[in-house]
Amino acid sequence: MTVVFRDAVSADVPDILALLADDVLGQGRERYDISVYAKAFERLARDPNNTQIIGEAENRVVACYQLTIIPGLSLTAATRAQIEGVRVASQMRSKGVGAALIADAEARARAAGATLLQLTMNRTRVDSHRFYEANGFSPSHVGFKKPL
């Protein structure tokens, strides 16, 4: 399974929405009004510190994630790279797509000068926790969220 990752374009938004909703948690929280996502994509694409990325295999979009580059002062002025919205198509899981996605994110993060790659994940995604630990991540932090 070879997956090629590239920056998403506007025409990819329907495929990204389908992946976001193809998820045990995502299915309950994504609304299917494509115009909301299209508008958000345009905003994201204008931001040099945010990139929406898709993975393609056999001419289909099989994975997606967002990468955010965060400059900062803490940790001796470390630049962080943050992964959000990781999805792998349900029929494509356990084929190495996730590991390829992490490798792509690491390469982009290093190219942006980041020295730390981070993400948060819902506590209930226990299988995914094992995946990230196996790929070199440490579950050292608690992720707090507050709806506004």
Next chain:
Amino acid sequence: MTVVFRDAVSADVPDILALLADDVLGQGRERYDISVYAKAFERLARDPNNTQIIGEAENRVVACYQLTIIPGLSLTAATRAQIEGVRVASQMRSKGVGAALIADAEARARAAGATLLQLTMNRTRVDSHRFYEANGFSPSHVGFKKPL
């Protein structure tokens, strides 16, 4: 104790570094080369989605944090606001400074259109966990980190 929060300027960088290092974890990981922080501050200050904020009381810098606005597609194209590098001067703790800091972050996040406020915190900061839960945050996620 009235704390006034404002955007930091270059001249505040030494006070911010002192706060970052005035911390049980931070003291081991901040280097005291101010030029590194000064350069990182200039980069951060140019980024419209990142703001370094300080809190002042009685003409002293008593708190700091960074706020990052993250556009995105997941959660029905939610804009997130993320808090990083929260510090309250050790002699000023338990005086309501932290709650004022969170209120400031929430106001800025809402003004930027964010519908979710998030942060991660080292598992070992148990007292801080209680503080965030008492201030409306849910510890719903695990925070994974990978040094690059």
